[in-house]
Amino acid sequence: MDHGTLALLVPLFALAIPIVAIWTTHQRRVEEIRAKADVEKAGHFAAQTSQLEERVRVLERIITDRGTSLAQEIEALRADEGTSAPPKKLQ
DSSP states (O other), rough: OOHHHHHHHHHHHHHHHHHHHHHHHHHHEEEEHHHHHHHHHHHHHHHHHHHHHHHHHHHHHHHHSSSOOOOEEEEEEEEHHHHOOOOOOOO
């Protein structure tokens, strides 16, 4: 390797170091953002899962409770949630 080639490679190598440092910092930030998004998605899915589990528990309770009529149970649940729909007459 002659002196001209070495004189060209040394500055190029010196310039490559900060470029690599900037790129790795950028990649780390991108991964942090992705990790935060994944945590938010997991929290959302956990909340949604717990809501669905609660709904299934209510439905299981309605189905297995033979002591009350289905319409009365649904109306009681609506009253618990604060949504007051007008009761429909069953025939």
